[in-house]
Amino acid sequence: MPSLPVLLLLAALSVSHSEYQQRRTRLRQALPNSAIVLLGSPDTSSDPRSPMLQEPNFYYLTGWMEPNAVLLILPESEQPDEVLFLPPHNQRQERYEGRRAAAGDSGVEALTGISRVLSAGIWESEVRRLTAGLPKLHTLTQTPSAETVKRAVPNTEWTDAAPAITRLRMVKSPREIEMLQRSIDVSIEAHLAAWKRVKPGLHEYQIAATMTGVILERGCERHAYRPVVGAGPDSAILHYSANRRKMERGDLLLIDVGAECACYAADITRTIPVGGRFNARQRELYEAVLGARDAAIAAVKPGESLGPRGAIIQAARDYMDRRGPQVNGQPLSKYFTHGIGHHTGLEVHDASIPEEPLEPGMVITIEPGIYIPEENIGIRIEDMVLVTPRGAKVLSSALPAGPSEIERRLAK
DSSP states (O other): OOOOOHHHHHHHTTSOHHHHHHHHHHHHHHSTTEEEEEEOOOOOTTOTTSOOOOOHHHHHHHOOOSSSOEEEEOOTTSSSSEEEEEOOOOHHHHHHHOOOOOTTSTTHHHHHTOSOEEEGGGHHHHHHHHHTTOSEEEEOTTSTTHHHHHHHSOSOOEEEOHHHHHHHHHSOOHHHHHHHHHHHHHHHHHHHHHHHHOOTTOBHHHHHHHHHHHHHHTTOOEESSOOEEEEGGGGGSTTOOOOOOBOOTTOEEEEEOOEEETTEEOOOEEEEETTSSOOHHHHHHHHHHHHHHHHHHHHOOTTOOOSTTSHHHHHHHHHHHHHSOOBTTBOGGGGOOSOSOOBOSSSSSOOOOTTOOOOTTOEEEEOOEEEEGGGTEEEEOBEEEEEOSSSEEETTTTSOOSHHHHHHHHHO
């Protein structure tokens, strides 16, 4: 049995082999009488700045974290009906990076949860042999690996497997929801640790560093995305991530930071006053965004959409314009310049089909925001929400969002 890297152990303990098997079965049922060929991510160990991140669709179907693997799914009538191809051992590389699993290892089938494991050195010839006569072949046609797959079986029409996999990924299993909740809980710890440290004279990157420490200390792999810690004028830049400015009393500090734990991503944003208290202008704008968040969450239910013409974003915009102050004679929603949210899961912006109706089990963000550069004000409040049969459950509700509660926390 190979000695597994830490991340492989983490992944193996996260979701059961039976759940991965169920996912492959459901995909086979969605694409009947056909074969699906997926390539995992390549090895990036030659570049120390680029950690290997598994292709998310491949991971969703296998839970496998090691590079250069290939998955073949065949109709149930075929035997075998699925094969995992793994690279052979490379003794020199394994001396530097640790032992990896390979075909022929004792117990490798139990380790992977797939009953047939072959060497990646023969994957092309085996795919040609095992798919001969099948009417349809599928792969991820929009990924860099697509041409490699197509060359393995030339003169064949390949269709895109992504829509079918995406539909599976959009609805989370109970275990996935538990894993997302862990990522959320760690992210909340990181936000609260940041709040304790915030004070005038510190730099944005120091706040980001505090949050990074919590995320890693709690056993998570990494940030789910580059931390956004923007004070004053930086708060009005939607995807600001330089994190270099020194914070000043009177600034608003927008913190958009989420943890990735066992490959599942959290995405949470709060906006807090650096000096400990909102001034009158900041508070009235903040309360308008908070009310828009609440209105949007109240509009979440099965059948609704996150699209730009859906009822969820319209509820947020209507609240801003009805209850919020005008800015330069314009309705406040003019300064709400992005969508109301997105799906989350194995990716922070998880696989989804635009404007697809929401269903129970989907996990999304709700994130109204306003950005007024001329006032050095950006305010975003972002929470993660589970769609339920009757509405929504806020998974990140443990992180305060009310202005008075934020001020109380900052005063401690």
